[in-house]
Amino acid sequence: MGSTEAVSKPVMHDEDDDDNKPLVFKKSFVKDGDQSHRKPFDINGDSEDGRPLRSIISMTQEQEINGNTTLDESDDDEAPISSRLQKKKHVSEKPKVSGKRLVEKDSYEDQSSMKKHKASSSTAKQDSMNLGEKRKAVVSPNDTDDEDDDDVPIAKRIKADSSSNNKTPPTKPKVTKQSSTASSKKLKVTRVASPPPKKRSKRSRKDSEYAQWTTLVHNGVTFPPTYQPHGTKIFYKGKPVSLSPEQEEVATMFAVMRETDYYNKPIFRKNFWNDWRKLLGKKHVIQKLDDCDFTPIYEWHLEKKQKNKDSKEKKPEQGEKYMWAIVDGVKEKIGNSMVEPPGLFRGRGEHPKMGKFKRRIHPHDVTLNIGKDAPIPECPIPGERWKEIKHDNTVIWIASWNDPINPKRDKYINLGDSSSQKGQSDKKKYEKARKLKDHIESIRETYTKNFTSKDVSKRQIAVATYLIDKLALRAGNDKDDDEADTVGCCTLKVDNVECIHPNQLKFDFLGKDSIRYENTVEVESPVYKAIGQFKAGKSNSDDLFDEIDASKLNDHLKELMPGLTAKVFRTYNASITLDKTLRRETKDGGDVNQKKVVYDQANKEVAIICNHQRTVSKSHGAQVKKLKDKIDELKEGLKQLRTNLKRAKKGEAPLEGSDGKKTRNITPEAWEKKIAQQKMKAEKMERDMQTKEDLKTVALGTSKINYMDPRITVAWCKRNEVPIEKMFTKALREKFTWAMDVEPDFRF
C-alpha cells in the first residue's frame, strides 16, 4: 500500500490504481443498497459501556489474582529486551516466576492448570486422568518446543512419554479415545522422530517451528459423488434444448439458485454465462443467457427436494472412516472430510467473481499430510491418485488443494474444533489476550503521546492503534482488486471517516464479509485533529493512513508486547468486557433464567463492540406483529379482570366472564392474583419483544465461539450455579474442554 513518498498530493496513488477506482464506486452503492436492511449498530449510545476502553483502566487491582495467577507471569521473554517498554507500571507484584524457559517466547502458558488439573471437566473423562499423571513426568527433551507440557496436547504428552522411555513398542500406540471401529485398527501407527520439515515451514510462530505432532494417521478425504444427469431440458427462446451432462450440471447449479439474490445480479449472471458458455461452445444454439428458461430444471429440483423430504431421513452417514484421524495415538475428529463440491461461487458482497463455476476437485488436486510411517490412504476414486503425500509435522492439516476460484489460496481439511490441538491453540490465543492486560496501560500511554508526533508515520500508527483498541476494528490488510472491496483499519479510505465538529468521528465502511460498520464516536481531540490532517489534500478514495499498513502496525505492536498483533485487541476487549459486565450485572439470587438474561445481555454488548451482525429474518416483521397482537389481547383481558375485581369487591357477579359459573364466587384477592399474573405475563412478553427487536441484527454466536474466553463463562457458571449446558451447546463444550476445569474465581 501506500508508498512512503507520496503523501500530500493525491497524485500518486500507486495503490489506488490497484484498487481500481471502479470498485470503489461500486462499493458505495453497495452500502446503501444491499446493506440497507441491516441496522447499524450504535455503539455510541452505550458509549461508556459499550466500549471496553474506559473500563479497563481500573483493572490494576485485580491483578492479584487468585490461584490462577500463574499464567500471567510468563515472561515477556520474547521481545527484544530493549524494545520492550515494559514500563514498570504497576506492579510487579506478581511474582514473576518463570524464568525457566527462554526458549519460546510465545508461551503464555498456564502452568497452574497443571497441578490440580482435573476438577470437574465433564467429558474429559479418563483421558484427562491419564494425562494428569503422565504429563508431569514427561519432560521429554524434544518438548523444548512448546512451553510446558501443560499446554501440550494430551496426546503429545503421552506419546512423548512413551517415546522417551522407549518402553513402548513404537509401532502401535494405543488409541486413547474410543476406538473407531473401522478405521482405527487398520491404521497402524508408527511413531516418528519428527524432524523439522525440509521446506522450511512457514508459520514459525516460535512454537510452530517445532513439531505439532509426532504421529498422524488418517484415511484421506472423500469426494462428492459424480454428477447424475437428470435429462431435463431447458427452453431457449421457447424451444426445448437438450444439454450434455456437463452443460446440464452447470445449468442446474444456476437454475437451483433462482430464489436467491444472486440470481438476478448482473455480475453473477455475467460470470456464470461466461463459464457456462465455454461448455456450450461458441456455436451453440444458446447465445444469450437472458433467453434461457430454466424453469423445468428448477421444478425438477423442487420435486426432488420434496421427494427427499418425504422419504424419511435416509442420511447416508457414509464415510465414518474418514471422520477421524489418530494424532499421536489419540483419535480426533476431522472437520469436514469431504472436499468441496463443484458449484457456482457465492462471494459475499459485491464480489467480482460471484457466479463463476467452481470446478470439481479430484484426487490429483489433493495433497495429503500424514505421518512418515503411516500407511498412505487409498485413493477413493478408482484409477486415480493423490497429487502428493507430505509428512510435515509442523502443520496440522490433513489435506489441501488449490482453490480453483482463487488460485492464490489453498483450501484445507483440518482437525475439528474438539481436537486437542485446536483447543490448545485457542487457549494460547486467550492467554495472549489476557497478557495484554499487563501492557494495555502503557500501550495507551504510548499512543496517546504519539497522537501529536511530528513523524507522520508514527502519528498514523498511534491513531490506528487507538482505533483498533477503542473500536475493536480489524487490522485491515491490503486486498487484491479481484476481491470484494472491503476495508479494515489500515485500509480505511478518506471518505470512510467523517469529522464532525468538534470532536466526533463518523465511520461508515464495509468490513469483513461486506458487513457495514457505521458508528459515530467521540474521540480525544488530538485524534480528531490528526484524522483531519490525514484526510487533508486527498481524494475520497485515497487511503486515510497512507504511510502505514497492517504489517507495519503489527511490527510496532510487537515492540510493545511480545506476540502482540492487531487482532489480539479484539479478543482482549471482548473478553474483558464480558468478564466485567458479568461481574457488574449479575445479581445474587435469582433463578437460572434470570442469570442467563444477564449473560446474554453481556454477550450482546460484546457482539456490538465487534460488529457481529446477521440479516434480519424474513419473517421478523410478522413475528413482531404477532407478539404485539398477543400483548394487546392480554391487555384487553386485563381490563376485564379489573372490572371484575371491582365488581367482586362490591359483591357483584363478574361480568361476562368466560366461564360464567366458575368465576362466580371468586374472591377479590383471587382476582387480584389473576391480575398480577396476567400483568406479569404481558410485561414479560413486552420484554421479549423488545429483546427480539434489539437482537434483530445482532449475532451472538460469533463472539461466543471466537472472542470470549470460555473460562470466563465457565467460572461464572460455577459461581452462580448455572449449569454449563445452559450456556454452551454440546459442540461448544467439546471445543472448550480445555476450559472446563477453571477455578470459579478465574478472572480474565
Added chain:
DNA sequence: CTCTCGACTTGCGGTGATTACC
C-alpha cells in the same frame, strides 16, 4: 521493501434438528 504464499482464525448464511405453538 513489496508481493506472494501458506496456514490458521473468524464469520456469515443455509439447513437440518429440535422445540414451541396451535
Added chain:
DNA sequence: GGTAATCACCGCAAGTCGAGAG
C-alpha cells in the same frame, strides 16, 4: 400431530499474520 419459530451445526468465504522471494 402438523407446522412454524428457534437452535445448532456445517460449509466455505474471507480475514489475519508470518515468512520468503524478487
